[in-house]
Amino acid sequence: xxxxxAAERVLEVANARHRYGDVIGLDDVSLSVRxxxxxxxxxxxxxxxxxxxxxxxxxxxxxxxxxxxxxxxDVRGVPAARRDxxxxxxxxxxxxxxxxxxxxxxxxxxxxVAPAERRRKxxxxxxxxxxxxxxxxxxxxxxxxxxxxxxxxxxxxTEPTILLLDEPLGALDERLRIDMQVELLALQKxxxxxxxxxxxxxxxAITMSDRIALMHRGRIVQLAPxxxxxxxxxxxxxxxxxxxxxxxxxxIASGLEEGGHVELDAGTARFRARWTGVEEPEIGSGATLxxxxxxxxxxxxxxxxxxxxxxxxxxxxxxxxxxxxxxVTTPVGPMTVRVLDxxxxxxxxxxxxxxxxxxxxxxxxxxxxx
Amino acid sequence: xxxxAALEAGRAVPGRSRVRRLIDGYGWLLTLFTAAWAMxxxxxxxxxxxxxxxxxxxxxxxxSFSLETWHxxxxxxxxxxxxxxxGVAVTVTAIIFVLAFPFALWLSKGCRxxxxxxxxxxxxxxxxxxxxxxxxxxxxxxxxxxxxVNTLLGGVGIEPQAWLLxxxxxxxxxxxxxxxxxxxxxxxxxxxxxxxxxxxxxxxLGASPLQILRLVILPLALPGIVAGIIFTLVPTMAEFVxxxxxxxxxxxxxxxxxxxxxxxxKYPMAAALSAFxxxxxxILMGLLFIVLRRSxxxxxxxxxxxx
Numbered sequence: 001x002x003x004x005x006a007a008e009r010v011l012e013v014a015n016a017r018h019r020y021g022d023v024i025g026l027d028d029v030s031l032s033v034r035x036x037x038x039x040x041x042x043x044x045x046x047x048x049x050x051x052x053x054x055x056x057x058x059x060x061x062x063x064x065x066x067x068x069x070x071x072x073x074d075v076r077g078v079p080a081a082r083r084d085x086x087x088x089x090x091x092x093x094x095x096x097x098x099x100x101x102x103x104x105x106x107x108x109x110x111x112x113v114a115p116a117e118r119r120r121k122x123x124x125x126x127x128x129x130x131x132x133x134x135x136x137x138x139x140x141x142x143x144x145x146x147x148x149x150x151x152x153x154x155x156x157x158t159e160p161t162i163l164l165l166d167e168p169l170g171a172l173d174e175r176l177r178i179d180m181q182v183e184l185l186a187l188q189k190x191x192x193x194x195x196x197x198x199x200x201x202x203x204x205a206i207t208m209s210d211r212i213a214l215m216h217r218g219r220i221v222q223l224a225p226x227x228x229x230x231x232x233x234x235x236x237x238x239x240x241x242x243x244x245x246x247x248x249x250x251x252i253a254s255g256l257e258e259g260g261h262v263e264l265d266a267g268t269a270r271f272r273a274r275w276t277g278v279e280e281p282e283i284g285s286g287a288t289l290x291x292x293x294x295x296x297x298x299x300x301x302x303x304x305x306x307x308x309x310x311x312x313x314x315x316x317x318x319x320x321x322x323x324x325x326x327x328v329t330t331p332v333g334p335m336t337v338r339v340l341d342x343x344x345x346x347x348x349x350x351x352x353x354x355x356x357x358x359x360x361x362x363x364x365x366x367x368x369x370x
Numbered sequence: 371x372x373x374x375a376a377l378e379a380g381r382a383v384p385g386r387s388r389v390r391r392l393i394d395g396y397g398w399l400l401t402l403f404t405a406a407w408a409m410x411x412x413x414x415x416x417x418x419x420x421x422x423x424x425x426x427x428x429x430x431x432x433x434s435f436s437l438e439t440w441h442x443x444x445x446x447x448x449x450x451x452x453x454x455x456x457g458v459a460v461t462v463t464a465i466i467f468v469l470a471f472p473f474a475l476w477l478s479k480g481c482r483x484x485x486x487x488x489x490x491x492x493x494x495x496x497x498x499x500x501x502x503x504x505x506x507x508x509x510x511x512x513x514x515x516x517x518x519v520n521t522l523l524g525g526v527g528i529e530p531q532a533w534l535l536x537x538x539x540x541x542x543x544x545x546x547x548x549x550x551x552x553x554x555x556x557x558x559x560x561x562x563x564x565x566x567x568x569x570x571x572x573x574x575l576g577a578s579p580l581q582i583l584r585l586v587i588l589p590l591a592l593p594g595i596v597a598g599i600i601f602t603l604v605p606t607m608a609e610f611v612x613x614x615x616x617x618x619x620x621x622x623x624x625x626x627x628x629x630x631x632x633x634x635x636k637y638p639m640a641a642a643l644s645a646f647x648x649x650x651x652x653i654l655m656g657l658l659f660i661v662l663r664r665s666x667x668x669x670x671x672x673x674x675x676x677x
Binding site for chain 1: 565567568570571572573574575576577578581585586589590
């Protein structure tokens with residue numbers, strides 16, 4: 001991870017710790033965000049992602065924190081009301097006693113902006129989220145998707161440096177969520193605003209983010225662009241969370257070779273692949289081969305079985321619409337191999353090969369910080 | 371029932387839930403309830419109004435229409451008791467509101483300890499189990515010239531303070547104490563319904579604590595505030611125990627007048643006084659709702675709660 005240099009850094013969090021009684025909410029989290037970046041905090045519930053967001057927004061005070069800067073300003077101890085960021089809440093948190101326009105105008109109203117001026121800004125913010133003409137609706141007359149757009153307009157209208165989004169699409173149905181993902185992304189590019197986005201959906205994170213901070217038990221396990229989380233996971237947890245289909249456990253059988261490769265002994269088979277763990281591999285320590293379903297090659301006939309190959313036989317075939325997932329049975333367990341159509345599966349399958357550069361080997365300890 | 375109707379009824383039934391059918395089947399219950407309510411509440415009110423147009427001669431009620439009772443009410447200046455009572459009731463309600471709202475706000479949004487909150491709520495409920503007279507009369511022993519307060523004051527060399535009992539102060543004090551929970555509860559309930567996330571959102575959008583209170587919490591708690599005011603104002607208008615016990619003969623309020631008219635078997639006068647109280651209350655509530663209607667907020671709040 002390369003730190004954004006000071007000039008374009010819009011947010012800096014250093015050594016944030018937070019406890020709820022005896023429960024650790026955040027465990028020494030540091031983070032740097034570039035201006036205009038779309039950063040996602042990804043993790044299961046309880047991983048600390050929302051706590052981190054609320055600390056940035058000022059809605060939660062951390063137990064201890066070494067630095068917290070928004071733009072050039074140290075905002076430790078600054079109340080939420082005076083921080084240059086706004087939040088879009090999961091449950092919308094719209095004021096039920098106000099109209100759509102009054103909700104959007106709220107941030108301007110408390111700043112003493114004149115009624116005509118704030119109405120004009122609200123109208124333009126609402127057109128930005130495609131809600132023109134609904135200014136005078138009551139909140140309870142709106143659908144879930146419309147409510148979240150109002151929440152978005154309300155947060156945008158004061159033109160904050162950073163927009164914090166706390167699972168904003170969590171309450172919407174699948175179809176609407178996908179539409180809103182595209183819209184949010186377009187809006188973020190159009191405004192050039194910094195978005196910090198909390199979600200538990202890896203699919204959502206991959207679609208939208210410039211970088212993803214994968215969180216687990218109050219720590220950032222890996223902070224990297226989406227493709228890196230797939231191609232260079234730092235440990236088994238990351239690969240598993242990102243949905244990599246084939247994880248084969250074993251032990252490290254060689255030291256780090258030139259070119260960054262390492263060998264894994266998986267009992268009945270040996271594999272050579274890129275080492276993507278943070279620390280040097282240790283011979284004999286537990287590790288995992290990470291192979292995405294697109295990568296293994298199916299061999300037929302009397303192909304030689306050796307390093308990076310395992311004997312295989314056909315299992316079930318799962319039709320997925322755009323592609324086919326072929327399950328193959330191997331001595332190291334079932335593997336998933338993805339092909340474009342079922343004709344690509346050889347009838348006389350004898351082995352599966354994993355090319356060394358198409359896979360990686362990672363430590364299988366849970367959550368090592370990067 | 372025709373064959374077609376029977377068929378339709380038969381077809382309609384399986385689609386409905388049992389509860390739904392039960393309610394549909396017992397529609398007459400609603401009619402009965404409405405009728406009973408009208409008979410038990412509205413009819414006596416009407417009769418009371420009618421009674422105020424009778425007169426009393428000797429200890430007998432003369433059942434012939436006359437405006438004499440109403441005439442006496444205004445001529446003798448007894449109606450002034452009404453305005454005085456109104457003054458006391460409004461003052462007491464205002465004092466209670468000023469004390470109860472911050473208290474309810476703290477209890478609902480500020481109090482972090484669940485144990486403390488439960489304890490306070492329980493303590494606030496206790497007065498509802500006690501009877502008013504005994505609860506009030508004990509203050510005679512505390513506020514009287516020989517009472518606890520004056521004994522303590524005497525201990526530090528201060529003269530006994532006579533104004534503590536049988537005075538306007540004592541009556542106001544007794545009523546504030548008596549009706550404090552009636553104001554706190556509805557306000558507390560409505561504040562509990564205000565989502566903490568809304569407060570967080572307002573803060574996040576840049577509102578100061580005072581702006582959060584004025585723009586978010588107050589409008590959303592308005593139904594509870596209105597309920598609290600009604601639950602306090604109406605009984606204080608009719609209160610006669612506290613003025614009698616703590617006011618002595620120095621403070622005569624409407625409730626006492628009605629009570630003494632009844633003791634003297636002057637039913638028409640009691641009826642006229644009661645009708646007068648009713649009229650004052652109706653006018654007050656009317657004013658309250660006109661003011662609230664203007665702000666538009668409460669109607670929206672009710673609409674929001676209803677959905």
